[in-house]
Amino acid sequence: MKLVVTVVGVDRVGIIAGVSTVLANHGVNIMSINQTILDGVFNMIMMCETKSEDIKDLTSIQEALTTLGKELGVEIRAQHADIFLSMHRVG
Amino acid sequence: MLSIDNILETNQMIHDNKLDVRTITMGISLLECASSSGKELCDRIYDRITKEAEHLVSTGEDIEREFGIPIINKRISVTPISLVAGGSDLTSYVPIAEAMDRAAKTVGVNFIGGYSALVTKGATRADRILIDSIPEALAITDIVCSSVGVGSTKTGINMDAVRDMGIIVKKTAELTKDNDALGCAKLVIFCNPVEDNPFMAGAFFGVTEGDSAISVGVSGPGVVKHALESVRGQSFDVVAETIKRTAFKITRVGQLVAQEASRRLGKPFGIIDLSLAPTPAVGDSVAHVLEEMGLSSCGCHGTTAALALLNDAVKKGGLMASSHVGGLSGAFIPVSEDAGMIDAVSCGSLSLDKLEAMTCVCSVGLDMIAIPGDTTADTISAIIADESAIGMINNKTTAVRVIPVPGKTVGEVVEFGGLLGYAPIIEVSPYSAAEFIARGGRIPAPIRSLTN
Numbered sequence: 001m002k003l004v005v006t007v008v009g010v011d012r013v014g015i016i017a018g019v020s021t022v023l024a025n026h027g028v029n030i031m032s033i034n035q036t037i038l039d040g041v042f043n044m045i046m047m048c049e050t051k052s053e054d055i056k057d058l059t060s061i062q063e064a065l066t067t068l069g070k071e072l073g074v075e076i077r078a079q080h081a082d083i084f085l086s087m088h089r090v091g
Numbered sequence: 092m093l094s095i096d097n098i099l100e101t102n103q104m105i106h107d108n109k110l111d112v113r114t115i116t117m118g119i120s121l122l123e124c125a126s127s128s129g130k131e132l133c134d135r136i137y138d139r140i141t142k143e144a145e146h147l148v149s150t151g152e153d154i155e156r157e158f159g160i161p162i163i164n165k166r167i168s169v170t171p172i173s174l175v176a177g178g179s180d181l182t183s184y185v186p187i188a189e190a191m192d193r194a195a196k197t198v199g200v201n202f203i204g205g206y207s208a209l210v211t212k213g214a215t216r217a218d219r220i221l222i223d224s225i226p227e228a229l230a231i232t233d234i235v236c237s238s239v240g241v242g243s244t245k246t247g248i249n250m251d252a253v254r255d256m257g258i259i260v261k262k263t264a265e266l267t268k269d270n271d272a273l274g275c276a277k278l279v280i281f282c283n284p285v286e287d288n289p290f291m292a293g294a295f296f297g298v299t300e301g302d303s304a305i306s307v308g309v310s311g312p313g314v315v316k317h318a319l320e321s322v323r324g325q326s327f328d329v330v331a332e333t334i335k336r337t338a339f340k341i342t343r344v345g346q347l348v349a350q351e352a353s354r355r356l357g358k359p360f361g362i363i364d365l366s367l368a369p370t371p372a373v374g375d376s377v378a379h380v381l382e383e384m385g386l387s388s389c390g391c392h393g394t395t396a397a398l399a400l401l402n403d404a405v406k407k408g409g410l411m412a413s414s415h416v417g418g419l420s421g422a423f424i425p426v427s428e429d430a431g432m433i434d435a436v437s438c439g440s441l442s443l444d445k446l447e448a449m450t451c452v453c454s455v456g457l458d459m460i461a462i463p464g465d466t467t468a469d470t471i472s473a474i475i476a477d478e479s480a481i482g483m484i485n486n487k488t489t490a491v492r493v494i495p496v497p498g499k500t501v502g503e504v505v506e507f508g509g510l511l512g513y514a515p516i517i518e519v520s521p522y523s524a525a526e527f528i529a530r531g532g533r534i535p536a537p538i539r540s541l542t543n
Contacts, residue, residue, distance in 0.1 A: 004098055034095050045098050055153045062156065077102070079159035081093070086347040087340045088097040 001058065002081035003028065003048040005065070009074025011042035018068050019076065023048060026061045042074070047081070105160060108313035109375045110341060112348045113368045114164040115151050116289030118296035118304045118361060119143045121170040121205075129181035133190040136175070140167060140194035140203070143303055148199040150355045154348055162348065163310075163370075163510070167195060168294035169205035177217035184221050188228035188235045195234050202277075204236040204294035209284065212246040212533070222252075225259050229274035230266035236277045236292035240284035242479040244486045247536040248282065253479065254528050256280045257472030261495060264464070268497040271505045275494040276427075276459065280475050282482030282489045287362050288418045293455075293490060304361030305353045306418065309345035309409075310368040311337075313375045315401075319383040330384060331404045338365065338408030346413045364418030365409035366454060367401070369429035371512035377401075377422050378431025378441075389431055390441030398422060399452035419488055421454025427507060427514035428459055436515045443474075443517050451481050456490040461505045461514040464497040471495065473524035476534075484537055 005023070007015060016033070023030060028050045035044040050057065062078050069076035104110040124135035144167050151165045169175075169191070176184050188206050195203035206228055208218040225237050239256055242248035260275055267274035279293040286297020289306040296304075318337040322329050345363045353360040369377045378389035381397040402421045410416055424446065426432045435441035443460065450456045456478050462471075475491045482489030496505045499516055506513040 004093070006098060006102060008102075036095055038099065043095065043099060045095050047093070055157060058157055077159055080157045082347060083158040083160060083344060084093050084098050084101050086343045087101050088093060 001050050001053050003050060003078050004081050004084055005046040005048055005076065005078045007042070007044040007074050007076050009042055009072070011037070012072065015044065015072055015074060018072060019046065019065065022061070022064045022068055026057070026064065027051065028061065104311070104314045104340070108311070108317045109372060110311045110314045110344070111161040111163050112307060112345055113310040113366070114166050114289050114308040115147070115162055115348065115352050116166040116168055116294055116306050116308065117144050117147050117356070117358065118168045118287065118300055118306060120296060120300060120302050121175045122298070125175055125178050127178055127180060129179045129186060132176060132179045132181070133186050136187060137190045137194045140169070140191065141197050144198040144200065146356060150352060153355070154351050158347070160344060160348065164201040165199070166289065166291060166294065167200050167203045168289065168296045169203065170298065171205060171207035171209055171295050173208040173215065173217040173221040174298065176221070177215060182220065183224045185224050185228050185231065188224070188232050192232035192235050200234070202234045202236050202291045204238065204291050205296060206235050206237040207239060207295045209240040210249055210252045211240050211243040212249060214249070214252060222255060222259060225278060226262035226266045226274065229263050229277050236294065238279040238281055238284065238293045238295060240281045241475065242282040242483050242534070244283060244483050245536055245540045248476065248479045248483055248534040250476065250534055251531045253472050253475050254531060256475055257468035257470070257528065260471050260493065261468045264495045264497055271507065272494045272496050273507060276492065276507055276511050278492065280491045282479035283487060285418060285488055289364050290366065290368065290419060292492065300361070301359060303358045305349060305356060305358045306361035306364065307345045307349035307352070308364040308366055308368065308418065309341050310366065311341040312367045312369050312377045312380050314341060315367065316380045316383050319380065327400060331400055334401060334404035335408030338405045339412045342409035342412035360415065362415045362417030363409070363413040365406055365413070365416055365420040366418070367405055367422040369423065369425065370510055371428055371430055371433070373430055376429045376431035377424055378429050378435055382431065388438060388440035389435040390445045394445065395448050395452055398424070398449050402453045419454045423455060423458065424449055424453055425459035426517070427461065427512040428510060429512070433512070433514060436517055443519060447477060447481070450478060450489055451485060455488060456482070458490065458492050459494070459511065459514065460492070461494045461496050461516045462519050463500045463516055464495050465500070466495045466519050467523070467525070469523060469525040469528045470519055472528045474519070476528070480534070484539070486539065
């Protein structure tokens with residue numbers, strides 16, 4: 001399953017380290033990382049891949065990232081990449 | 092490869108502009124449930140619905156979580172009950188409504204539609220039993236929705252049924268008066284009803300359908316409004332193009348959700364309903380989209396033209412994004428479910444007459460409109476007749492879902508709660524159409540029905 005992990009909030013030390021650790025602990029491979037400051041807000045996007053197709057595994061990744069987001073004061077989401085591909089890519 | 096902008100745009104649509112999938116609706120044919128024994132019929136209906144839709148809600152929730160897109164409702168539509176129950180020994184179909192209600196609650200859906208009869212030309216014995224039982228059925232069940240087709244372009248308008256439905260709406264209001272006539276919010280009267288509509292209260296699963304199907308209704312007025320904010324002051328060519336592009340993106344999400352739901356549930360994909368369906372939440376209003384085009388308040392002169400452009404551009408944009416488009420497809424204008432419409436009625440800029448004009452160019456009709464409790468059955472029938480005439484002549488679906496709220500009058504507000512919202516009571520004409528409605532018979536099919 002291809003995942004898109006997005007982090008939105010105020011920049012601070014340890015965001016990439018924290019997110020990467022959670023993803024590694026769940027067997028998720030990071031393919032690329034992009035970050036930008038948009039309207040003064042820190043935005044980071046990670047393209048990831050996991051071998052599991054099980055929704056339960058995705059749920060536990062999402063829960064772990066939500067907990068981490070609360071600790072770091074940022075919003076972290078993990079979504080199946082198909083929603084973005086469907087909306088922005090034809091063919 | 093996806094760009095950062097693409098990903099941020101999608102998530103902004105979902106989280107800031109309230110993009111959602113309004114409904115996944117599973118259509119289930121009940122034709123195989125027919126039985127001469129009323130009890131056996133009810134048991135079969137309960138068993139079939141609970142078996143077919145067992146995993147509908149959990150599958151919807153999985154998709155919601157996986158893709159990060161809210162799916163607001165999970166619903167069921169069934170074969171019009173008058174077609175299923177005709178051969179039974181029942182003299183009232185209320186027990187069937189109860190079986191539907193129980194089954195829907197067991198599987199956890201939000202609504203079940205199809206307590207319906209199609210009497211566009213004439214009514215069978217079963218149709219009459221069903222129509223007579225609508226008030227009681229809607230009063231004693233919670234999530235059963237009912238609809239009656241009273242006219243079509245091909246058949247003309249069944250004015251006997253129009254007369255009867257005015258009375259049925261009033262009875263339904265009376266039986267549910269303790270809940271501000273909530274029963275009427277679950278009852279739609281159609282001209283040109285469609286067989287694959289996933290939206291309530293008018294969803295039913297037509298006889299031209301197979302055993303079952305998954306259909307999806309998309310939404311997103313907030314997203315369209317946000318897109319139009321970036322083209323303020325520009326020409327209508329730009330406005331139309333902007334709406335089309337946005338509708339395409341919205342519909343692609345609906346198509347993805349429909350395909351996934353269909354695959355996971357092992358049911359055929361039916362259709363995507365390309366609709367802009369508002370909710371009472373701020374930022375999710377069709378009226379605000381119209382106002383974004385430059386109208387000071389929805390209902391002022393220019394509103395019909397703005398809605399015509401919006402409705403057409405949504406369809407054009409969505410069409411290419413989905414493999415099968417159907418249902419009602421267009422912009423909805425339910426007054427109580429749209430914060431902008433509510434404000435427009437409250438400030439006096441939006442009247443029943445203007446709403447009627449707007450229904451000529453949008454997807455359905457007079458929807459979720461609270462009217463004074465002392466409105467007569469004749470007047471409600473006349474409203475239905477007018478709306479049916481618009482549908483019949485323009486070869487489009489029109490509908491009436493009005494709520495005569497007992498004990499309340501113009502200026503008061505009625506609260507339905509949840510997605511049904513709240514509505515200021517709107518004025519109806521004080522002049523009687525009683526003699527017109529008393530005539531009965533049929534308004535003949537128009538010349539445009541002779542297309543062969």
